[in-house]
Amino acid sequence: MEFVGFQHGVPIYLLSLIWLGCIALIWWSYSKERKLEAKVKIGLGSLRTLSITLLFLLVLNPIFFSSDVQKSPQNLMVLLDNSESMSLNKGDYKGANTYEMVLDDLQQLEQQLSIEWYQFGNFVRPSSSIDSVRLNDSDTRLTQAIQQVQALKEDFQGVLLVTDGIHNANLDASIEAELTGLPFYVVAMGDTNEVQDVSIVDVQRNSLGYLNTSHEFSVNIQADGYANKTIKLSMSDAMGNILDTASLLISTNGERIVHPFQVNLKELGLQSFRFSIEALENEWTYMNNELRSSVQVMDDQIDVVHIANQVHPDVRMIRDIVSTNPQLRLHTLTLQRNGSFLEFDIDADIKADVIVIHGEPWVDIPELNEIIGFELSSIPMVYLHIPSPVESSLLNTSSWEPMKNWFDNSVGRFQLNSDANVVESTVSVQSWTTNKHPILADVPRLTETTPGLSGILSNPLPLYDTIQNARYVGDQELYPVIQAKEFSSYRTVLVSQWNWYLFYQSSRTQQRDYVDRLFSNMIYWVNSNPNEDNIQINTTRTSYSVNESVQFNATLLNDSGQPENDASVEILIYEDGTRNSSLSTDEEEVTQIAANNPTKEKNRRSELRSNMQLTPTGPGEYTGIIEINEEGIFSYDAIVRKNGVEMNRSTGEFIVETSNDEFVVTKRNNSLLQRIAIQTNGSLVEFNEIEQLKRTMQSNGLFETVDNLVQQYFYPVQNVFWFFIVLVLLGLEWFARKWYGLL
Numbered sequence: 001m002e003f004v005g006f007q008h009g010v011p012i013y014l015l016s017l018i019w020l021g022c023i024a025l026i027w028w029s030y031s032k033e034r035k036l037e038a039k040v041k042i043g044l045g046s047l048r049t050l051s052i053t054l055l056f057l058l059v060l061n062p063i064f065f066s067s068d069v070q071k072s073p074q075n076l077m078v079l080l081d082n083s084e085s086m087s088l089n090k091g092d093y094k095g096a097n098t099y100e101m102v103l104d105d106l107q108q109l110e111q112q113l114s115i116e117w118y119q120f121g122n123f124v125r126p127s128s129s130i131d132s133v134r135l136n137d138s139d140t141r142l143t144q145a146i147q148q149v150q151a152l153k154e155d156f157q158g159v160l161l162v163t164d165g166i167h168n169a170n171l172d173a174s175i176e177a178e179l180t181g182l183p184f185y186v187v188a189m190g191d192t193n194e195v196q197d198v199s200i201v202d203v204q205r206n207s208l209g210y211l212n213t214s215h216e217f218s219v220n221i222q223a224d225g226y227a228n229k230t231i232k233l234s235m236s237d238a239m240g241n242i243l244d245t246a247s248l249l250i251s252t253n254g255e256r257i258v259h260p261f262q263v264n265l266k267e268l269g270l271q272s273f274r275f276s277i278e279a280l281e282n283e284w285t286y287m288n289n290e291l292r293s294s295v296q297v298m299d300d301q302i303d304v305v306h307i308a309n310q311v312h313p314d315v316r317m318i319r320d321i322v323s324t325n326p327q328l329r330l331h332t333l334t335l336q337r338n339g340s341f342l343e344f345d346i347d348a349d350i351k352a353d354v355i356v357i358h359g360e361p362w363v364d365i366p367e368l369n370e371i372i373g374f375e376l377s378s379i380p381m382v383y384l385h386i387p388s389p390v391e392s393s394l395l396n397t398s399s400w401e402p403m404k405n406w407f408d409n410s411v412g413r414f415q416l417n418s419d420a421n422v423v424e425s426t427v428s429v430q431s432w433t434t435n436k437h438p439i440l441a442d443v444p445r446l447t448e449t450t451p452g453l454s455g456i457l458s459n460p461l462p463l464y465d466t467i468q469n470a471r472y473v474g475d476q477e478l479y480p481v482i483q484a485k486e487f488s489s490y491r492t493v494l495v496s497q498w499n500w501y502l503f504y505q506s507s508r509t510q511q512r513d514y515v516d517r518l519f520s521n522m523i524y525w526v527n528s529n530p531n532e533d534n535i536q537i538n539t540t541r542t543s544y545s546v547n548e549s550v551q552f553n554a555t556l557l558n559d560s561g562q563p564e565n566d567a568s569v570e571i572l573i574y575e576d577g578t579r580n581s582s583l584s585t586d587e588e589e590v591t592q593i594a595a596n597n598p599t600k601e602k603n604r605r606s607e608l609r610s611n612m613q614l615t616p617t618g619p620g621e622y623t624g625i626i627e628i629n630e631e632g633i634f635s636y637d638a639i640v641r642k643n644g645v646e647m648n649r650s651t652g653e654f655i656v657e658t659s660n661d662e663f664v665v666t667k668r669n670n671s672l673l674q675r676i677a678i679q680t681n682g683s684l685v686e687f688n689e690i691e692q693l694k695r696t697m698q699s700n701g702l703f704e705t706v707d708n709l710v711q712q713y714f715y716p717v718q719n720v721f722w723f724f725i726v727l728v729l730l731g732l733e734w735f736a737r738k739w740y741g742l743l
Helices: 012-031 038-059 096-111 142-155 173-180 313-323 365-372 403-408 509-527 598-604 670-679 690-699 720-739
Strands: 002-006 062-072 075-081 114-120 124-126 158-163 184-188 197-204 208-210 214-224 229-237 242-250 255-264 269-277 290-298 302-308 328-334 354-358 381-384 411-415 452-456 465-472 478-486 491-495 535-539 543-545 549-556 568-576 605-613 615-618 621-627 632-642 645-657 683-686 706-714
Touching: 012 038, 038 720, 075 096, 075 142, 096 114, 096 158, 096 690, 114 142, 124 142, 142 173, 158 670, 173 670, 184 670, 184 690, 197 269, 197 290, 214 229, 214 269, 214 290, 229 255, 242 255, 269 645, 290 645, 302 313, 302 365, 302 509, 313 328, 313 354, 313 509, 354 509, 381 509, 411 478, 452 478, 491 509, 535 632, 535 645, 549 568, 549 632, 568 621, 605 621, 670 683, 683 690
Parallel strands: 075 114, 075 158, 158 184, 184 683, 208 290, 302 328, 302 354, 354 381, 381 491, 543 645
Antiparallel strands: 002 062, 062 706, 114 124, 197 214, 214 255, 229 242, 229 269, 269 290, 411 452, 411 465, 465 478, 478 491, 535 549, 549 621, 568 605, 568 632, 615 621, 632 645
């Protein structure tokens, strides 16, 4: 052991002076005792001097360092597959019973190795005991488990992987395993026999739907061993009412069939649908013959009234973008020079959530208000400029503030490229997820030469935020293209350039997607209420699998747009009150999930199921996770409080469903397991060959001890033993003083 030095915050010279003063005081006090012999004085003084000196040394916090080479067993990481496919009884593999026997045999490795146990399925987590392996995860994230090895590879000499190789990712896990540089010893679980089975692999759909619209579900079916057979596929609602059926012919063995279903969404809220295949003769399992899927049905279609004042290809482009978006409902009006509309069948009850005025207007705002029956000053508006081909001298341009100066300004050619796509001015309106303005959220970045735009040579408008610039081809100066402003309860967007249709007609997907997303975002943004943007609380998804964690995220901003860090967010979770007590499925009976209708929510909710507090994770960010291990439709209240006062309350829904992922493929992926073992210089054994695994590990030297350099710092001040010595010395002095009658 070597002395390193002292670690303290008091100057050494000050401690030395105090120590010398104490020592001098000790010997001076004993020198005054006349009745004691000299050797007694020296003994008593030495005891106190030694105790005080030791105490001062502890105050100096001395540090000692030691290093030693020790023999220790090698470290092995064990990755245990905890997914549902490991519980299947198939062939010689008897599910959980076989798994338990394998784990009991593997525990004996702890006699020769230092083992750390990990489980993987829905996620990777350390396992303190193999008894905690439940084989109930609805997903197999093998690649993520091996990536965990990559992060910890410095601490291990090998990896033991216990799995059937059936995982739900497209990435080749053997490549990730090879990158770790560690040998993988693979125990192949499960069975390799082919079976007769028909399964629903997945159901693809848009998770968001809109009331009274048609919604499509694409059902993906896999059939093994039933060539030239006909299967019956049905779709039913949450109450078990059959909505549609189809008879599908299986042409070849191992065929994949995709069949679409259309359903009209008639109820609001989170709707659950069940897809099922009628049981076939000699089918290996019926567990994968059905699958549930859910859709969040909303009634927030945005009514967009598009008023065209000019004839221009941009008009057709905007109307195409709006009409093909299921969240937008388009109403078209075309205003002629005489102030009348071109359309003859105008709906007198048109509802306007957003007004889009396209082109330099023919009439003033008061007259337009009277014609269309709306008060434009109180409705969110998007104004898209196209200059009038004729002089509109009768137009009172002062009523068209603030863009009235555009009507007579010079026109130039502009280029909207990747450089001009970066806004140099500061945007005052904050986005929830990015520092970009929400109008530009998810808009593709333009990386190539783009079509030219025509536009107004105009400076930024007062009190408006410049959202996007374009470069004037004449002198390469930047001019505003899109400007926006928030009022107390509504928003306005002004676009001073035109010829956007050239993007829409481009052969490049990036440019077509650009204008589609850009103008859709404009309508979304102006439609949203500025007063409701400061609080967002939701789950990461609306649908979860059983045994999968439900995660809540919250983002809170104050009225100034700054992160709110001192609030509390409570989540109250309720279960659908009309839901049956059990949603388990077997071969004889299937109990359905009840439909959820928010309009009847108060009558449908049961008592409070659970509650939780979200944890702050960053500026204005909060998160929390809860485990729900049963099927059902759940609603929640999110309550935001600050200083004990409720600031906001919002509601939402999510659904927990069974998943077929682990029962679609039941044949062990031997080729993947072999690649993992071979490419990492490890070995592959069957689940009943654990003894062979041990012999292989021994022949590869894994059971040999290794030299580990153990380095350690020793701090006496952290050891109570030295303070005990100080007390003993002071105690001896006290008893001696008592003996000689000094007390």
